[in-house]
Amino acid sequence: MVFLTRRATFSAAHYYWNEAWSAEKNEQVFGRCSNRNGHGHNYTLEVTVAGEPDAQTGFVVDLKWLKDAIEREVLSAWDHRHFNLEVPEFAAAIPTTENIAIAAWKRLEPAVRAAKGAKLTAIRVYETPEIFAEYRGEA
Amino acid sequence: MVFLTRRATFSAAHYYWNEAWSAEKNEQVFGRCSNRNGHGHNYTLEVTVAGEPDAQTGFVVDLKWLKDAIEREVLSAWDHRHFNLEVPEFAAAIPTTENIAIAAWKRLEPAVRAAKGAKLTAIRVYETPEIFAEYRGEA
Amino acid sequence: MVFLTRRATFSAAHYYWNEAWSAEKNEQVFGRCSNRNGHGHNYTLEVTVAGEPDAQTGFVVDLKWLKDAIEREVLSAWDHRHFNLEVPEFAAAIPTTENIAIAAWKRLEPAVRAAKGAKLTAIRVYETPEIFAEYRGEA
Amino acid sequence: MVFLTRRATFSAAHYYWNEAWSAEKNEQVFGRCSNRNGHGHNYTLEVTVAGEPDAQTGFVVDLKWLKDAIEREVLSAWDHRHFNLEVPEFAAAIPTTENIAIAAWKRLEPAVRAAKGAKLTAIRVYETPEIFAEYRGEA
Amino acid sequence: MVFLTRRATFSAAHYYWNEAWSAEKNEQVFGRCSNRNGHGHNYTLEVTVAGEPDAQTGFVVDLKWLKDAIEREVLSAWDHRHFNLEVPEFAAAIPTTENIAIAAWKRLEPAVRAAKGAKLTAIRVYETPEIFAEYRGEA
Amino acid sequence: MVFLTRRATFSAAHYYWNEAWSAEKNEQVFGRCSNRNGHGHNYTLEVTVAGEPDAQTGFVVDLKWLKDAIEREVLSAWDHRHFNLEVPEFAAAIPTTENIAIAAWKRLEPAVRAAKGAKLTAIRVYETPEIFAEYRGEA
Numbered sequence: 025m026v027f028l029t030r031r032a033t034f035s036a037a038h039y040y041w042n043e044a045w046s047a048e049k050n051e052q053v054f055g056r057c058s059n060r061n062g063h064g065h066n067y068t069l070e071v072t073v074a075g076e077p078d079a080q081t082g083f084v085v086d087l088k089w090l091k092d093a094i095e096r097e098v099l100s101a102w103d104h105r106h107f108n109l110e111v112p113e114f115a116a117a118i119p120t121t122e123n124i125a126i127a128a129w130k131r132l133e134p135a136v137r138a139a140k141g142a143k144l145t146a147i148r149v150y151e152t153p154e155i156f157a158e159y160r161g162e163a
Numbered sequence: 164m165v166f167l168t169r170r171a172t173f174s175a176a177h178y179y180w181n182e183a184w185s186a187e188k189n190e191q192v193f194g195r196c197s198n199r200n201g202h203g204h205n206y207t208l209e210v211t212v213a214g215e216p217d218a219q220t221g222f223v224v225d226l227k228w229l230k231d232a233i234e235r236e237v238l239s240a241w242d243h244r245h246f247n248l249e250v251p252e253f254a255a256a257i258p259t260t261e262n263i264a265i266a267a268w269k270r271l272e273p274a275v276r277a278a279k280g281a282k283l284t285a286i287r288v289y290e291t292p293e294i295f296a297e298y299r300g301e302a
Numbered sequence: 303m304v305f306l307t308r309r310a311t312f313s314a315a316h317y318y319w320n321e322a323w324s325a326e327k328n329e330q331v332f333g334r335c336s337n338r339n340g341h342g343h344n345y346t347l348e349v350t351v352a353g354e355p356d357a358q359t360g361f362v363v364d365l366k367w368l369k370d371a372i373e374r375e376v377l378s379a380w381d382h383r384h385f386n387l388e389v390p391e392f393a394a395a396i397p398t399t400e401n402i403a404i405a406a407w408k409r410l411e412p413a414v415r416a417a418k419g420a421k422l423t424a425i426r427v428y429e430t431p432e433i434f435a436e437y438r439g440e441a
Numbered sequence: 442m443v444f445l446t447r448r449a450t451f452s453a454a455h456y457y458w459n460e461a462w463s464a465e466k467n468e469q470v471f472g473r474c475s476n477r478n479g480h481g482h483n484y485t486l487e488v489t490v491a492g493e494p495d496a497q498t499g500f501v502v503d504l505k506w507l508k509d510a511i512e513r514e515v516l517s518a519w520d521h522r523h524f525n526l527e528v529p530e531f532a533a534a535i536p537t538t539e540n541i542a543i544a545a546w547k548r549l550e551p552a553v554r555a556a557k558g559a560k561l562t563a564i565r566v567y568e569t570p571e572i573f574a575e576y577r578g579e580a
Numbered sequence: 581m582v583f584l585t586r587r588a589t590f591s592a593a594h595y596y597w598n599e600a601w602s603a604e605k606n607e608q609v610f611g612r613c614s615n616r617n618g619h620g621h622n623y624t625l626e627v628t629v630a631g632e633p634d635a636q637t638g639f640v641v642d643l644k645w646l647k648d649a650i651e652r653e654v655l656s657a658w659d660h661r662h663f664n665l666e667v668p669e670f671a672a673a674i675p676t677t678e679n680i681a682i683a684a685w686k687r688l689e690p691a692v693r694a695a696k697g698a699k700l701t702a703i704r705v706y707e708t709p710e711i712f713a714e715y716r717g718e719a
Numbered sequence: 720m721v722f723l724t725r726r727a728t729f730s731a732a733h734y735y736w737n738e739a740w741s742a743e744k745n746e747q748v749f750g751r752c753s754n755r756n757g758h759g760h761n762y763t764l765e766v767t768v769a770g771e772p773d774a775q776t777g778f779v780v781d782l783k784w785l786k787d788a789i790e791r792e793v794l795s796a797w798d799h800r801h802f803n804l805e806v807p808e809f810a811a812a813i814p815t816t817e818n819i820a821i822a823a824w825k826r827l828e829p830a831v832r833a834a835k836g837a838k839l840t841a842i843r844v845y846e847t848p849e850i851f852a853e854y855r856g857e858a
Contacts, residue, residue: 523618
């Protein structure tokens with residue numbers, strides 16, 4: 025089994041705000057991230073799939089297919105968007121790096137399974153080069 | 164003369180929109196960047212000053228001082244902010260990488276000159292690792 | 303479960319020397335690293351914790367808290383220090399990247415567990431971009 | 442147990458072509474990679490070994506030894522070479538990143554085991570910064 | 581005046597060989613690069629243009645236009661190609677990083693001038709992260 | 720004319736201390752860098768030479784020669800050394816990034832001129848990815 029990873033990047037805006045809390049509590053917990061004018065990041069997304077390389081192609085999956093799937097399932101909805109205002113997953117949930125990684129998994133896992141029979145094994149999201157979250161589909 | 168550079172990073176949101184234009188023209192010229200919900204970036208700012216290293220310290224300028232000046236003059240006003248909605252320079256001007264570089268120069272040049280007698284020689288701003296603008300204070 | 307990582311950097315000096323050995327043997331085994339004037343590195347430390355994102359905050363742990371914990375438990379004792387001469391863990395042990403990773407784990411694991419109930423799952427230390435060691439707390 | 446990684450780089454040429462297929466099918470499946478004039482990459486190879494740091498040296502393995510083993514077992518045969526035309530593993534198999542990772546494992550695993558009693562745990566190969574494959578020796 | 585840079589990447593194969601020389605001399609001068617099976621690199625191309633930001637757009641040039649121009653004038657002819665066998669500029673000249681930078685300038689300079697009235701000021705080509713050449717159009 | 724750059728890395732220890740000053744003043748001016756146990760860095764050195772590519776080789780200078788010159792003139796004296804204790808240039812001068820850049824120029828400029836007739840145009844030294852100094856040989 026080989027683990028094959030494709031990296032992609034996108035730019036988005038977000039802020040952290042819990043509607044159930046007062047403004048004071050939001051500022052206390054989320055600090056500068058609670059500014060509701062929003063700020064943003066260049067996110068890096070790493071998608072890892074695992075499987076046996078095919079004997080005919082040497083591919084675990086076709087990387088062109090994987091790139092297109094990432095574009096279609098994730099980037100078309102997230103790139104140059106505001107997570108809080110435009111992305112359905114974050115109508116209620118807070119767009120932290122942790123939650124963004126889970127949301128990317130939910131978008132990509134069915135597509136990878138349906139089209140390829142391959143196994144999605146990890147989604148890693150970098151908010152900055154200093155902060156990243158990884159989700160492996162396990163509770 | 165030695166050119167000494169300090170790099171800093173900040174995260175901000177922005178969009179591109181010319182109020183004098185129709186929505187159609189804004190979309191045609193600015194594409195996805197015209198989405199007024201905003202999107203954002205991890206910006207990297209490189210500040211270059213030039214001078215003779217001081218015989219006592221070996222410093223062109225004290226890098227701790229330069230870091231604090233960047234924080235005070237630029238990052239405190241721009242980090243975790245929305246350029247279009249909160250940063251005075253961009254009330255009218257469009258927050259392109261080019262204009263952000265010029266604005267950083269205008270904020271830092273007087274501070275460097277006043278406090279140190281050193282010469283600011285370049286401001287470089289990376290919007291992403293693939294796109295950057297450099298301003299050297301020359302018309 | 304999501305794995306959340308915070309990266310930090312510090313600069314330190316060290317050398318490799320086994321007091322039980324002759325100078326010849328130290329030079330033979332450790333090569334240039336045995337120079338007892340010391341040399342140094344920009345180390346990068348990656349701290350990974352795992353848990354469920356909190357429903358109220360979307361956080362596995364508060365990254366501001368984690369940054370402060372890394373500063374307090376590790377960087378305040380190691381940054382701009384000489385491992386062999388000033389850091390207690392290396393009074394006897396040799397400050398290899400492997401041992402530095404274990405030492406960072408021992409400093410951070412109790413703090414993460416006590417304060418957050420979260421689980422420290424990995425410490426990765428880069429001595430250079432070409433060399434890194436990872437410790438996961440397992441024998 | 443600590444996981445210790447050494448990174449190395451090499452440059453090589455390759456193309457993707459399945460001799461059992463028509464030219465049309467090769468072009469359809471492999472796209473631009475099917476150009477038999479070849480193209481190339483700066484590959485990055487990460488070799489991870491695991492073990493207990495030795496009490497005398499603080500080493501899982503001597504990194505100088507590991508660097509030399511990578512040079513001797515892998516780079517001397519692959520660096521500045523054409524995978525399809527000069528590297529025996531790819532006389533029949535297609536030199537995808539997946540297959541290159543498996544081939545590096547086969548070259549290094551016996552050397553690591555024989556000389557050091559250490560355990561090779563992962564080979565990661567980056568074809569570009571955006572694409573990488575990892576093999577951990579498991580079926 | 582602001583200097584605006586767009587980075588692009590491509591992968592290509594090449595070798596160094598002077599037809600006027602003996603095989604021995606080629607090997608002596610060019611070392612491993614003289615292997616006529618070819619090897620390859622992930623090249624990074626940085627294209628810098630200079631001008632005043634437009635008052636309406638804030639752009640020195642439209643980066644979408646610049647990206648397309650780089651694709652059309654350079655990458656479509658060089659990406660996934662073999663410099664010696666397929667790229668006309670290198671039918672006679674040796675595809676060193678220096679000559680590749682000059683060739684990229686010759687391809688892009690007329691396009692930038694014709695379409696935008698902007699000034700191409702530098703082409704930088706990285707063969708690896710350790711080696712790069714910059715051409716500024718000056719004898 | 721083409722500007723050709725070769726990057727190299729080395730690791731060294733240093734501290735900042737002016738013998739003419741009291742301990743108090745040293746600590747006040749140099750902060751944590753005044754710790755005389757020393758600390759260290761992974762330095763990156765970029766050496767830029769300029770000239771016409773040779774018609775026979777396509778080289779401004781032979782990069783193998785340049786790599787060896789950097790090794791012989793600079794790295795053999797600086798790598799895995801303590802700037803203050805072992806490097807003659809810093810017996811009196813403070814090993815700031817600025818002064819290290821000037822010292823590298825003085826070591827390399829005569830060698831480049833003598834051997835190649837090429838022109839050294841810039842030395843850039845990175846102390847960390849955030850701090851670098853460039854010297855171009857001009858007063």
